[in-house]
Amino acid sequence: MSMTDMSMAASATMAMSDMASMTTSDMASATADSMSGMDHSSMMMGMQDMMMVFFSAKNTSLYSAAWTPSTTGQYVGTCIFLIALACIFRGLIALRCNFVALWTRSQRRRRGGLRYAADDPLVKQTRRPWAINEAASRAFLDTVLAGVSYLLMLAVMTMNVGYFLSILGGTFLGSFVIGGWTGTAAH
Template identity: 50%
Template sequence: MSMSSMSMSSMSMTMSGTMTDTMSMATATDGSMPMSTSSSDDPMTMGMDSMAMVFFTSTSTSLWSMAFTPNTTGQYAGTCIFLIAFAAIFRLLLAIRVNFFEIIAAAKKRRTAGLLQPYEIAAEGVPRPWRASEAVMLGAMDVVIAGVSYLLMLAVMTMNVGYFLSILGGVFVGSILCGRYTGHSGAH
């Protein structure tokens, strides 16, 4: 939006000493929507005071996009099952990340049929040598874990009770399946 499409009024000082800035912004319908911000304790004038952040039950809550909106009860149940599986996959990814070096060592040993020196894990107190291939794989794994965790966070932030409980159920299932692999780490 360019400055020419926005008209701004000047700052004004009210009697109570608070500053108020009012501006009109052009909308898609070529009308104007007043926006007022104030440093006083008044609620925002854009209707934010009517948005209550409470849990609710609905079978037609959008998940991540308008295209991912269940229209029937069956689709809602499928979305909840998907969230359970997605949260369990998140726990699996954490278990893989925690045991990354052991998994790499086992894969290398299997690939060479045990003929070469096994890929040793560094002894306690001795830092492992840095390897670019491992750093790239760890970085990619961290990006995938962050992406999955942010998507789960956004699902919780819909405040839909079914989505919230599905994610908790998925974490529970994932912990049952992979908990023994993350038990000795600080991962959660």
């Protein structure tokens, strides 16, 4: 072994022993120092910052910082919006459950006004022929359904009890009014 190799091995061993003797706080401060351009207070989070509990503040942002109610009326308006969005969600579910029947009905009307029957063999057929218009319509409906459900999920994730109860109330109201249509797909 040459002298250069021995000196490199000795430096590597010293660096490893230095790293092994570092405490966790030393590593954290070294990491924080290396990120000098970042805000240090936002980097360190204690367990009290990570607790997830419901709260009842009236100034909770919804979807963006621009949508932050500052008055009680704005908060109530936001809750009414969430009730309406949850009702729309239930309506979209009912529409999706009856998509094949509604699609077949609209096609029959377009082709000559044939009457719609619940026991129509085209509606009850298990494997329907693929059609681009029907597939695109179904895909669009599924995408809107996913988007609305994600918006509702984000509202619940704010952990605001008013937003949460508004979504539950809207789901109840939507199911109460439109829920009968959802069950027809199973018959």
